[in-house]
Amino acid sequence: MKMTPAMRITLGVVSLTISVILVADFIGLIPRGDREATRQRQQFVEMLAVQLSVAVARPQQEGINSLLLTAVSRNDGVLSAAMRRSDGQLLAIAGDHQRLWQEGRNSSTVEQMLLPVVLDQRRYGQVEVVFKPLPGFSVLGVKIHGLLLLVVFVGFTGGLFYWLLIRRSLRYLDPNAVIPDRVRNALDVLTNGVLILDKSEQVVLFNQAFSDKACIGGLDFYGHKPSVLHWRKPNSGERIVAEQLPWCRLLQQRHGVQHEVVELVTGAGKVLVLTVNCSLINDDRNRVSGVMVSFDDITEIEHKNKVLSEMLEELGLSKQQVESQNRELQYLASHDALTACLNRGAFNQCSTDLFTESVNAGEPLSCIMVDIDNFKQVNDNYGHAMGDSIIKAVVAVLQKTVRQTDTVGRYGGEEFSILLPNTTLEDAVRLAERCREAVEAAHCEGLAITCSFGVAAAEAIMTSPEPMINRADEALYQSKHNGRNCVTQAKAASGQQASRRLMSVDG
Numbered sequence: 001m002k003m004t005p006a007m008r009i010t011l012g013v014v015s016l017t018i019s020v021i022l023v024a025d026f027i028g029l030i031p032r033g034d035r036e037a038t039r040q041r042q043q044f045v046e047m048l049a050v051q052l053s054v055a056v057a058r059p060q061q062e063g064i065n066s067l068l069l070t071a072v073s074r075n076d077g078v079l080s081a082a083m084r085r086s087d088g089q090l091l092a093i094a095g096d097h098q099r100l101w102q103e104g105r106n107s108s109t110v111e112q113m114l115l116p117v118v119l120d121q122r123r124y125g126q127v128e129v130v131f132k133p134l135p136g137f138s139v140l141g142v143k144i145h146g147l148l149l150l151v152v153f154v155g156f157t158g159g160l161f162y163w164l165l166i167r168r169s170l171r172y173l174d175p176n177a178v179i180p181d182r183v184r185n186a187l188d189v190l191t192n193g194v195l196i197l198d199k200s201e202q203v204v205l206f207n208q209a210f211s212d213k214a215c216i217g218g219l220d221f222y223g224h225k226p227s228v229l230h231w232r233k234p235n236s237g238e239r240i241v242a243e244q245l246p247w248c249r250l251l252q253q254r255h256g257v258q259h260e261v262v263e264l265v266t267g268a269g270k271v272l273v274l275t276v277n278c279s280l281i282n283d284d285r286n287r288v289s290g291v292m293v294s295f296d297d298i299t300e301i302e303h304k305n306k307v308l309s310e311m312l313e314e315l316g317l318s319k320q321q322v323e324s325q326n327r328e329l330q331y332l333a334s335h336d337a338l339t340a341c342l343n344r345g346a347f348n349q350c351s352t353d354l355f356t357e358s359v360n361a362g363e364p365l366s367c368i369m370v371d372i373d374n375f376k377q378v379n380d381n382y383g384h385a386m387g388d389s390i391i392k393a394v395v396a397v398l399q400k401t402v403r404q405t406d407t408v409g410r411y412g413g414e415e416f417s418i419l420l421p422n423t424t425l426e427d428a429v430r431l432a433e434r435c436r437e438a439v440e441a442a443h444c445e446g447l448a449i450t451c452s453f454g455v456a457a458a459e460a461i462m463t464s465p466e467p468m469i470n471r472a473d474e475a476l477y478q479s480k481h482n483g484r485n486c487v488t489q490a491k492a493a494s495g496q497q498a499s500r501r502l503m504s505v506d507g
């Protein structure tokens with residue numbers, strides 16, 4: 001069961017009251033009937049003992065009997081009385097003493113008292129008196145002590161009355177009760193949470209929306225500081241210390257707080273993302289008397305934003321993957337798998353582009369066609385795998401020898417083309433010669449491999465690169481015809497074909 005404030009206060013007041021009663025009793029301020037009755041009984045027995053001492057001295061048996069009978073008959077509270085000698089023998093009895101007196105008792109209680117009877121300053125015997133039980137409250141035959149009865153009574157009845165009184169009083173003291181209903185209703189219809197704090201940051205009012213969202217429930221939040229709730233910095237999970245909460249900063253620094261984002265872990269354990277707006281409340285004399293805080297719940301929007309940005313990130317990633325796969329496909333489609341230089345299709349496209357650029361720039365463009373000499377023999381003698389290795393090695397030598405701006409392509413099986421932008425026919429012939437020497441000197445795969453070369457240049461009458469390539473191919477054919485391992489310059493439209501043989505395949 002949840003303790004309400006009224007119950008807690010009642011418990012405190014009842015405990016305090018009982019403590020006061022116990023202290024008062026301890027120092028004897030509470031008059032008690034049983035104490036008084038005990039004192040009177042003691043006096044009575046003392047008087048009887050004195051009278052019996054006189055009677056014993058005479059000695060008068062009848063006097064003793066008469067004293068005891070008088071004591072029993074004239075006192076309503078006395079049930080029996082007896083005079084017992086020191087040797088334990090009863091001298092006189094009044095009433096049903098033998099049944100009522102508990103043998104062996106040698107000290108007095110409030111119901112059975114004994115006192116010595118003295119003769120010649122020596123103990124002669126004792127007078128024994130049995131009294132009626134004192135009136136009192138008993139439960140199941142067990143007598144309850146008066147003080148305990150008082151404490152239980154105060155505990156129950158006092159507790160009930162205190163609780164009723166305090167509950168009623170709290171209704172008047174409740175700060176919430178001083179807010180007019182129309183103000184409260186107006187705040188309760190708002191969908192955003194509203195808190196009104198006094199200048200010591202204690203909650204004076206909160207509306208229904210705040211109570212529902214924060215799951216604070218009940219009136220317990222009044223008079224507390226909102227920092228008792230679990231506020232966190234957004235996206236970090238770090239708890240915000242009380243002084244750093246927006247409304248505290250506003251009260252301390254007087255700087256307005258607008259659209260600040262915080263997280264609230266609710267009573268139900270849910271995390272809300274809230275935007276906070278705070279503004280000061282001033283009294284008639286323009287002094288700060290509190291602060292009004294409003295909360296907008298943007299948890300759903302934040303969640304959707306997060307999902308959206310995750311989706312965008314995923315889309316970005318897959319776009320990158322598609323682009324990279326496209327690049328890969330483009331590369332595979334345009335490059336030769338064995339040598340990694342441009343394949344025939346890509347080379348043709350490249351030659352068209354370079355031709356157009358050269359024409360536009362008014363720059364020369366040349367082309368070298370290369371073919372490995374007697375390659376069939378290599379395949380036949382050393383196998384196809386060795387043939388592949390030699391093709392790769394020759395391309396590597398060509399790429400190493402030409403300039404970076406030149407483009408090497410695989411034109412056919414063991415035939416290659418090199419496009420040389422901004423290069424005259426003479427320079428192209430010189431470069432072809434260098435390539436021929438380089439291939440010969442390379443001893444690809446340990447074999448004496450040579451290549452034949454045909455060189456041509458673009459001419460003004462040409463409208464596409466094909467004639468230039470064809471002429472270079474024709475020049476290459478001529479090199480083969482001339483004995484291989486040589487460079488042949490294609491015939492210009494007006495000039496003669498020139499072939500230079502440096503070294504034959506046979507040496």
Ligand SMILES: Nc1nc2c(ncn2[C@@H]2O[C@H](COP(=O)(O)OP(=O)(O)OP(=O)(O)O)[C@@H](O)[C@H]2O)c(=O)[nH]1
Pocket residue numbers: 371372373374375376377379383384385386387388391412413414480484
């Ligand atoms: N290993 C290998 N051989 C190839 C490849 N492409 C073409 N060839 C072979 O290269 C050889 C070319 O032979 P031919 O066209 O007769 O010319 P050649 O033997 O080089 O003689 P010349 O060109 O006249 O010096 C053929 O046997 C083709 O099978 C390739 O990618 N790998």
